[in-house]
Amino acid sequence: MCGIVAYVGDRDCTPILVGGLKRLEYRGYDSSGLAVRTQDGGIEVVRSVGKLQRLEAALAAHPLFGTDGIGHTRWATHGRPNETNAHPHAAGSVVLVHNGIVENHVALRAELEAEGVRFASETDTEVLAHLIAKAVDGGAPNLETAVRRAITRVQGSYALAVMSTKERGKIVVAKNDSPLILAHNEGEAFAASDIPAILPHVPEVLILEDGEVATLERAGITITDANGERVVRQPHRVSWSLVESGKGGFKHYMLKEIHEQPRALEHTIRGRISSDGGDVVLPESGLTPETAKEIRRVCFIACGSSSNAALTGRYWMEQLGGVRASVEVGSEVRYRDAIFGPEDLVVAISQSGETADTLAALRTAREAGARVLAIVNVRDSAIARASDGVLYTHAGPEVAVASTKCFTAQLAALLLLAVHVGRTRGSLSHAEGRRILEALKRVPGQVRTILANARGVRGIAKKHHQSKSMLVLGRGPSYPVALETALKVKEISYIHAEGYAAGEMKHGPIALVDETMPVVVLCPQDRHHDKTLSNMQEVMARGAKIIVVCTKDDAELTAMAAVRARLAASPDGSEPPPSSRPHPGNVDVIEIPDARSEVLPLLTVVPMQLLSYNLALLQGRDVDQPRNLAKTVTVE
Ligand code: F6R
Numbered sequence: 001m002c003g004i005v006a007y008v009g010d011r012d013c014t015p016i017l018v019g020g021l022k023r024l025e026y027r028g029y030d031s032s033g034l035a036v037r038t039q040d041g042g043i044e045v046v047r048s049v050g051k052l053q054r055l056e057a058a059l060a061a062h063p064l065f066g067t068d069g070i071g072h073t074r075w076a077t078h079g080r081p082n083e084t085n086a087h088p089h090a091a092g093s094v095v096l097v098h099n100g101i102v103e104n105h106v107a108l109r110a111e112l113e114a115e116g117v118r119f120a121s122e123t124d125t126e127v128l129a130h131l132i133a134k135a136v137d138g139g140a141p142n143l144e145t146a147v148r149r150a151i152t153r154v155q156g157s158y159a160l161a162v163m164s165t166k167e168r169g170k171i172v173v174a175k176n177d178s179p180l181i182l183a184h185n186e187g188e189a190f191a192a193s194d195i196p197a198i199l200p201h202v203p204e205v206l207i208l209e210d211g212e213v214a215t216l217e218r219a220g221i222t223i224t225d226a227n228g229e230r231v232v233r234q235p236h237r238v239s240w241s242l243v244e245s246g247k248g249g250f251k252h253y254m255l256k257e258i259h260e261q262p263r264a265l266e267h268t269i270r271g272r273i274s275s276d277g278g279d280v281v282l283p284e285s286g287l288t289p290e291t292a293k294e295i296r297r298v299c300f301i302a303c304g305s306s307s308n309a310a311l312t313g314r315y316w317m318e319q320l321g322g323v324r325a326s327v328e329v330g331s332e333v334r335y336r337d338a339i340f341g342p343e344d345l346v347v348a349i350s351q352s353g354e355t356a357d358t359l360a361a362l363r364t365a366r367e368a369g370a371r372v373l374a375i376v377n378v379r380d381s382a383i384a385r386a387s388d389g390v391l392y393t394h395a396g397p398e399v400a401v402a403s404t405k406c407f408t409a410q411l412a413a414l415l416l417l418a419v420h421v422g423r424t425r426g427s428l429s430h431a432e433g434r435r436i437l438e439a440l441k442r443v444p445g446q447v448r449t450i451l452a453n454a455r456g457v458r459g460i461a462k463k464h465h466q467s468k469s470m471l472v473l474g475r476g477p478s479y480p481v482a483l484e485t486a487l488k489v490k491e492i493s494y495i496h497a498e499g500y501a502a503g504e505m506k507h508g509p510i511a512l513v514d515e516t517m518p519v520v521v522l523c524p525q526d527r528h529h530d531k532t533l534s535n536m537q538e539v540m541a542r543g544a545k546i547i548v549v550c551t552k553d554d555a556e557l558t559a560m561a562a563v564r565a566r567l568a569a570s571p572d573g574s575e576p577p578p579s580s581r582p583h584p585g586n587v588d589v590i591e592i593p594d595a596r597s598e599v600l601p602l603l604t605v606v607p608m609q610l611l612s613y614n615l616a617l618l619q620g621r622d623v624d625q626p627r628n629l630a631k632t633v634t635v636e
Pocket of ligand 1: 353358487633
């Protein structure tokens with residue numbers, strides 16, 4: 001989603017703003033722009049369509065020099081991604097950038113047009129610029145008052161940074177439902193949509209809350225509430241280092257983040273297993289033994305990859321936690337008149353902690369009396385703050401749009417939670433708890449093994465990167481991994497892919513299978529193994545090209561793959577007819593280490609991330625910033 005950076009100080013602000021926008025690129029955008037106050041007090045704007053290199057080229061042709069300014073990357077919602085719709089937008093003395101959606105912009109635009117205002121763009125944002133300019137012209141004593149007056153007219157979400165030609169050395173920011181952080185150093189002040197934007201300049205950040213307005217000046221930052229009353233806010237120390245947010249020698253952030261999974265998982269698990277190894281310690285979850293016993297249902301709420309993690313969590317919560325569990329996607333449950341109550345534990349899962357639909361849904365559940373626990377990666381994010389307890393995944397910053405290490409870290413946190421609930425409620429014995437947790441502790445090392453032996457995945461991707469479509473099948477906890485694999489394949493390679501519960505194939509999707517269709521089968525050694533193998537044979541019999549993910553030394557599968565390879569080598573007429581034997585072709589086998597069934601999803605997904613990555617690479621896609629996607633989805 002859109003990214004905002006603002007700076008007031010003594011330094012030339014253009015490189016600070018452009019540098020900040022570059023560190024927000026992961027959020028996704030299709031145009032960008034800068035507004036800088038010049039020596040004579042005027043404000044100049046440069047905007048451009050496409051990547052930031054194009055903005056840099058525009059700035060080389062038209063340099064902007066000044067010590068306060070605002071920058072923006074726009075992810076188009078209202079109006080095409082062209083230069084006119086790019087931010088900053090100006091009206092009268094006011095210039096601003098905006099992240100979010102003004103939901104009542106049609107009515108406001110009509111009202112302003114009736115008053116004679118002429119709009120330059122198709123955006124909802126321009127309405128805000130005109131409302132603020134109108135408040136300035138209407139006698140507001142200062143820019144912050146004008147902003148406060150204007151936002152009372154607005155419904156929807158916004159993070160704003162506003163400058164005025166009438167007030168030098170000042171930028172006013174405001175927010176509602178879209179993230180904005182602030183920071184102050186000796187003689188300079190910053191605002192941004194996310195910490196990486198200003199990380200090189202400041203060790204601490206302040207978080208602006210919904211409804212608040214802040215004034216950035218060299219001397220400091222003043223935060224006021226909706227009534228204009230002064231708010232005192234303590235800064236937070238930033239723990240992520242810049243080194244961690246670079247590419248570290250990898251070609252893409254996504255590849256780096258895939259390889260960071262062993263360490264990320266160690267961080268998620270660390271300090272959360274009791275000294276005797278049989279229990280999970282989660283004081284920050286806010287779940288006491290009493291409250292854990294009172295839970296009658298666990299409802300997971302999430303979007304996208306996080307909802308695939310949630311589906312896996314449901315299996316564990318019912319099997320190990322002994323509690324009824326359901327999964328809801330944020331965008332549906334928030335409008336479904338869903339019934340929540342005090343006996344529900346709602347677990348909101350989000351990498352960014354800012355996803356608008358998940359946030360709105362958890363607020364609805366909390367208002368109805370449910371206890372809300374957040375599983376998030378970003379410290380002090382909106383979802384973390386709106387919940388009763390938080391389990392941080394501690395995976396470190398995830399920059400690539402497609403989630404990888406945050407997904408596996410979410411799985412680890414969910415398994416810990418299920419064991420915790422099971423142990424507290426007595427549905428899981430100490431000995432069994434210890435065996436599962438021992439298996440979880442081995443996972444980082446096993447992921448390292450998978451990554452070290454993954455060279456073959458590129459060869460498999462080479463065979464299939466020109467396919468139009470792909471199916472991914474799994475049963476039990478491998479089913480959410482199938483969904484996650486399909487999501488990853490389509491979002492970064494743009495190859496159409498669908499994940500199915502393997503048992504559902506014959507209820508429709510098998511009609512799609514022919515010799516051109518690659519079918520990925522997730523078939524690790526667990527209680528679903530033999531049934532999945534049968535489903536695999538059904539698609540093999542119809543000519544599908546199989547990629548199977550199985551436990552190392554799976555004798556049955558190896559034998560089946562060998563038969564198939566032999567048939568491919570000599571498909572003579574002596575073989576039985578196609579309907580009763582595997583179709584000639586080849587089976588590609590990807591092996592994972594032997595592990596307890598509970599931790600298998602954490603392993604099977606890793607080669608699937610690499611498969612998606614390689615398919616995208618071979619397709620020449622923008623792996624880290626796929627088209628139309630944003631890292632942090634702060635609008636519904
Ligand atoms: C896919 C992906 C998205 C996110 C979804 C929710 O790779 O990253 O599907 O999972 O937008 O985002 P969070 O987890 O930040 O709530």
